[in-house]
Amino acid sequence: MKEIDEIKRDKNKWVQDCLNKRPIKEAKSVSGFDLDVVYTPADLDDFDYKRDLGFPGEYPYTRGVYSSMYRSSPWTMRQYAGFGTAEETNERYKYLLKEGNTGLSVAFDLATQMGFDSDDPMVEEEVGRVGVAVDTVKDMETIFHGMPLDKITTSFTINGVAPIILAMYVVVAEKQGVPLEKIGGTLQNDILKEYIARGTWLFPPGPSLRLVTDIIEYCTRNLPRFNPISICGAHLRGAGANPVQEGAYTLSNAITYVNYAMKRGLDVDSFAPRLSFLFANREEFFEEIAKMRAIRRLWARIMKERFGAKDPKSMMLRVFASGGAGIDLTKEQPETNIIRAAIGTLGVVLGGAQAIMTCPYDEAYAIPTENSERIALRTQQIIAYESGVTKVVDPLGGSYYVEFLTNRIEGEMKKMMADVEKKGGMVKLIESGYVQGEILKGAYEEEKKLISGEKAKVGVNMFRIEEEVREFELHQMSADTLKNQLEKLKEVKKKRNEQKVKSSLDRLRSVLKGDENTIPYIIDVVREYGTVGEITVVMKEVFGKFREPSIV
Amino acid sequence: MSERDVPIRVLVAKPGLDGHDRGAKVVVKALRDAGMEVIYTGLHQNVDQIVATAIQEDVDVIGLSILNGVHIPISKKLLKKLKEKGVEDKTIIVGGLIPTEEDFEKLKEIGIDGVFPTSTPFDTIVAFIKEKVG
Numbered sequence: 001m002k003e004i005d006e007i008k009r010d011k012n013k014w015v016q017d018c019l020n021k022r023p024i025k026e027a028k029s030v031s032g033f034d035l036d037v038v039y040t041p042a043d044l045d046d047f048d049y050k051r052d053l054g055f056p057g058e059y060p061y062t063r064g065v066y067s068s069m070y071r072s073s074p075w076t077m078r079q080y081a082g083f084g085t086a087e088e089t090n091e092r093y094k095y096l097l098k099e100g101n102t103g104l105s106v107a108f109d110l111a112t113q114m115g116f117d118s119d120d121p122m123v124e125e126e127v128g129r130v131g132v133a134v135d136t137v138k139d140m141e142t143i144f145h146g147m148p149l150d151k152i153t154t155s156f157t158i159n160g161v162a163p164i165i166l167a168m169y170v171v172v173a174e175k176q177g178v179p180l181e182k183i184g185g186t187l188q189n190d191i192l193k194e195y196i197a198r199g200t201w202l203f204p205p206g207p208s209l210r211l212v213t214d215i216i217e218y219c220t221r222n223l224p225r226f227n228p229i230s231i232c233g234a235h236l237r238g239a240g241a242n243p244v245q246e247g248a249y250t251l252s253n254a255i256t257y258v259n260y261a262m263k264r265g266l267d268v269d270s271f272a273p274r275l276s277f278l279f280a281n282r283e284e285f286f287e288e289i290a291k292m293r294a295i296r297r298l299w300a301r302i303m304k305e306r307f308g309a310k311d312p313k314s315m316m317l318r319v320f321a322s323g324g325a326g327i328d329l330t331k332e333q334p335e336t337n338i339i340r341a342a343i344g345t346l347g348v349v350l351g352g353a354q355a356i357m358t359c360p361y362d363e364a365y366a367i368p369t370e371n372s373e374r375i376a377l378r379t380q381q382i383i384a385y386e387s388g389v390t391k392v393v394d395p396l397g398g399s400y401y402v403e404f405l406t407n408r409i410e411g412e413m414k415k416m417m418a419d420v421e422k423k424g425g426m427v428k429l430i431e432s433g434y435v436q437g438e439i440l441k442g443a444y445e446e447e448k449k450l451i452s453g454e455k456a457k458v459g460v461n462m463f464r465i466e467e468e469v470r471e472f473e474l475h476q477m478s479a480d481t482l483k484n485q486l487e488k489l490k491e492v493k494k495k496r497n498e499q500k501v502k503s504s505l506d507r508l509r510s511v512l513k514g515d516e517n518t519i520p521y522i523i524d525v526v527r528e529y530g531t532v533g534e535i536t537v538v539m540k541e542v543f544g545k546f547r548e549p550s551i552v
Numbered sequence: 553m554s555e556r557d558v559p560i561r562v563l564v565a566k567p568g569l570d571g572h573d574r575g576a577k578v579v580v581k582a583l584r585d586a587g588m589e590v591i592y593t594g595l596h597q598n599v600d601q602i603v604a605t606a607i608q609e610d611v612d613v614i615g616l617s618i619l620n621g622v623h624i625p626i627s628k629k630l631l632k633k634l635k636e637k638g639v640e641d642k643t644i645i646v647g648g649l650i651p652t653e654e655d656f657e658k659l660k661e662i663g664i665d666g667v668f669p670t671s672t673p674f675d676t677i678v679a680f681i682k683e684k685v686g
Contacts, residue, residue, distance in 0.1 A: 110569035110620060114596075122598065125625040126569055199571015199595045239574050327574075331651075331670065364670070365651040366621065444578045451673045460671060474651060477621075548594040552580040 008042035030284050031244040033408060039400035047403065052297070056393040060300040062293050062406065063394035064352040065316040070390035076355035077380045078155055078320065079373055082107035082132035084481045085488070086142035089132040092370070093147065099374055100381055103355060105155040106143070107131035107367070108165075113200045115161050115536030118485045128481035130367060131157075135489045136529045140168040141175060149173045150182040155230070155320060155355070160202040162189040163211050163519055164535050166218070166228075167526040174527075186227035186276050186320065189215055192253040193232045195430045195546070196439065197239035202536065205427050207543035211518065213260045218519035220271040227276040229257060230320060233295075234280035238327045239436075240443025243291040244409055246279065248416035249435060251299060252426045255417075258307060268307045272314035280322040281347040288344075289396060290405030292319065292351030298410050321353035323379070329364040332467065333459035337361035342379045349383055350396055356380055366475045433549030440551060489531070496529040504528050505538055512542040560685055561611040565593040565602045567618065567626045575648060575670065576617035582674035588681070599629045603637055612685040614642055619649040619670075624658055631663050643684045647672065 018024055018037060027035040036043070054060060057067030066072070079101050082089045093104055108131040111123035117135050118127045127133045134140060144154075149172065158165045166187055173183050191208040194201045201208065212229065219228035233241070233250035241249065254275065261271050279295070281288040300315040309315055323345025329337045341359045348356055358376040360368035368376070384390055396402045420426060429435045449455035456462055504525040511521045525535055564580050566573055573595060580592045591609050593602060606614050618626060623646055634640045645666040650656055659667050666680045 114569045116569075123569065125622045126620070129622065130620050194571070197571075199573060200569075365649075440574075440577050440581075443574050444581050447578050447582075447674070450671070451675075550592070550594070552577045552584075552590075552592050 004042055004045050007040050008045075011038075011040050011042055014038075029243075029287050029405070029408075030282075031242045031287065031409065031412060033412070039404050041400060043400055043404045044407070052403075052407070053397060059304070059312065059315060060297040061316055062297040063397050065296065065318055065354070067393075069352065069393040070349070070384070071393065074384040074390055075349070075353055075380075076103040076153070077101050077377060077384075078103035078105045078355045078357050079360075079377055080105040080107055080157065080357050081368070081373060082143075083109075083130070083367055083475065084128040084132065084478055085484050086132055086134070086139040087484075088128075088478065088481075089143050090145050090147075092373075093143070095370060096373060096377070097147075097152075099377055101377055103153045103155065104147075105357060106157065108156075108158055109133045110200075112532055113158060113160060115164075115202055115532055115539075117489065117531045117533030118482065119489055120533060124482060127485050129477060133481070133485045134165070134168070135485070135531045135533070136492050137168045137171045137526050138488065138492050138529065140165075140172050144172055144176075148178060149176055150178045154185040155188075156186065157188050159188055159191050159194045159198070160200045160208075161532055161536060162187050162191075163215055163522050164526065164532050166215055167519065167523040170223075170523055171526050180222050181224050183223060184225040186230050187215060187219075188232065188278070189229040190232045190253065190278075192256060192426055192430060193235050193250070195548075196249070196435050197235040201546055203539065203543035204546045205431060207539075208546075209256075209260055209427070210515075212257060213264050214517045214519050216257070216261045216271050217264055217266060217517055219274065220266060224274075227274050228271070230276040230278050231257065232278040234278050234322050234325065236439060237280045237282055238325055240439045240441070240446060242442055243284075243287055244412040244416060245439060245442070247291055247295045247298070247409065248413040248420070249426070249439075250277065250279070251295065251302065251413065252417050252420045254299070255302065255306075256426050262307070268303070268309050269311040269314050272303060272307070272309055273311060273316070276318050276320060278320045278322070279348075279351075279353075280325040281344040281351065282325045282328055285343060285347050286396075286402055287405055287409070288347045289351045290402050291409050292321070292348070292353070293394075293402070293406045294410040294413065296352070297406070298413055319348075319351075319353045320355040320357070321348035321351065322357055322359065323348050324359035326359060326363055329359060329361070330457065330460050331364045333465065334361055334364060334472070336459050337364065338375060338379070341376060342383075345379055346383055346387075346389070349389060350394075352394065362472075362474060365472075369473055369475050371473060431549065433551040436549070437551045492529050500528045501525065501530045501534070505530060505534060508535065509538050509542060512539060556686060560588045560613065560681060561609065562588050562590045562613040562615060562681065563593065563602070563606050563609060563611040564590060564615045564617065565597055565605070566595050567597055567599060567602060567616055567630070568620070568622055569596060570618060570620040570622070571595055572619040572648075573617070575619065576615075579615065579617070579647060579674070579677065583678065583681070586674070586678040586682075588678075599626065599633050602630065603633045603639070606634075606642060607637065607639055612643060613645065613681055615645045615647060617648050618646065621649070621651075623648065623650060624655065624662070627659055627664050628662055643681065645677070645680070647677070
């Protein structure tokens with residue numbers, strides 16, 4: 001009898017013995033499959049080290065995309081921040097950098113994200129509220145004042161108006177005298193997930209995908225150190241997707257973008273090394289770690305086998321990860337969120353992330369204060385410098401349980417992705433609302449379980465305390481933000497050359513109607529201090545509106 | 553129990569630019585499971601559109617879902633518009649991220665009937681609506 005068969009037999013007997021002693025509670029993964037009480041080599045009977053894991057930094061990158069990972073240097077600590085005016089945001093960034101943040105991540109207000117200028121009456125209550133207000137390149141210059149763009153990298157959570165923000169960053173680099181080939185950073189630019197979960201879409205999927213592809217093409221040719229897209233699972237997760245859905249839908253979106261870029265005539269190895277990803281670590285520690293390993297392995301195989309990538313960098317899935325997730329933070333006993341975020345952050349470290357943001361504990365109330373941002377950053381620093389987990393790469397590799405989960409999640413994702421293709425691909429399934437509906441099912445079930453107590457939430461459905469209304473430092477919006485922003489915009493408009501703005505917008509309009517890459521023309525408008533709103537109006541004229549499918 | 557023989561009609565609306573619609577959609581499902589007729593506006597609605605839909609659909613209740621901190625100004629705008637249109641008899645509830653007790657009180661003070669912050673059990677919302685318009 002082979003050893004593995006003996007273990008299998010012994011395991012069955014052991015489980016039976018356990019059951020005889022006391023009942024074993026059933027347990028399911030978040031993704032919905034049953035979990036054994038213990039895992040053994042018999043659960044990995046087809047395991048092949050070289051094929052399934054390999055060494056860190058080597059195909060299929062299950063153990064990490066770089067060879068020595070955090071032993072060489074920790075991940076980039078990249079707290080998400082931005083509020084009020086560009087001046088206030090610039091100050092917060094300088095504070096974060098002083099405290100040890102090693103990269104920037106810009107939060108824009110919703111007016112900017114949705115293509116409205118601050119002086120649009122539609123958005124007066126939105127200006128500077130959940131992020132920084134940006135109307136013209138002047139605001140971007142101020143945000144990065146005193147921060148040379150070749151010395152920092154910046155991540156931009158921007159999607160619908162991503163081409164405009166990219167154009168502004170390029171113009172700021174010009175003004176700072178930094179050559180384009182030296183600027184590094186990441187544009188989120190993942191419009192498909194906006195239709196599924198986050199809601200900052202502006203146009204129908206067709207023209208939106210053209211803009212996404214324009215950005216990928218422009219960056220590939222001009223900004224070699226810049227990631228033109230960050231394909232996001234985190235938002236799907238927040239909306240109700242389980243880890244398998246998060247991975248499967250995100251990689252299916254990624255495949256869509258790769259197909260568009262290749263149809264544009266780009267060689268896969270010219271742009272794939274610059275594709276970036278964003279995942280969240282939510283509730284279950286080991287499943288989330290296994291998810292990151294499985295996604296990395298599956299993507300490497302897809303790039304090599306399906307798209308014929310030759311450059312190993314094209315196969316390396318680099319991740320910006322969120323330690324903790326907004327959806328899991330509680331208003332009840334808010335300090336418990338520090339612990340949730342710490343567990344989530346440790347999870348993405350063990351999952352092998354390249355850059356990390358940690359959720360500040362007060363985000364269940366408002367956008368973070370300096371204090372809560374600092375605690376979030378300290379969480380990362382404690383894990384990086386005190387805990388010792390950075391010393392050895394992929395320390396959970398070889399754990400029977402983690403390898404079982406990694407295999408199982410990869411298998412489930414493959415099935416789901418095949419189903420997506422059979423049903424016509426992501427664009428079609430987003431337009432029809434299918435994906436949104438599948439994710440909503442999970443959200444509704446989860447809410448019901450939280451209410452019934454079937455899903456534990458400490459401080460909410462167990463270990464509640466009577467909490468007095470107490471003094472609690474929350475971010476307060478400055479009363480002058482709107483006024484200051486409007487004055488700045490007025491000033492810029494007074495000084496600019498209206499004729500040049502108009503003619504650059506006219507040129508952009510005709511390019512939008514054709515099929516030339518739009519980015520150079522958007523840069524021209526931005527250089528003349530054309531506004532986010534003015535550019536978006538022209539785009540809306542040409543591209544039309546998206547009708548959200550009705551799913552409830 | 554309710555004396556009504558027609559179902560309660562509810563409009564769940566997402567005003568403004570906030571794209572967080574998980575809460576709005578799960579509440580739609582919960583209210584529907586509780587026997588109500590629920591219309592969901594979808595994202596990016598302005599107050600005029602919400603009021604027009606409420607009138608056209610002849611709803612008893614308007615529920616606003618707001619998670620981006622604009623709950624007070626948007627609620628004020630909505631109440632003003634309803635008054636202008638002469639339909640201020642509807643029950644108005646607000647759900648989402650209502651950070652402080654102060655905001656909670658402020659919403660009540662300006663005339664919002666029910667405030668249901670994140671993590672409110674569905675039953676609480678259902679019971680409130682049935683009590684108010686059942």
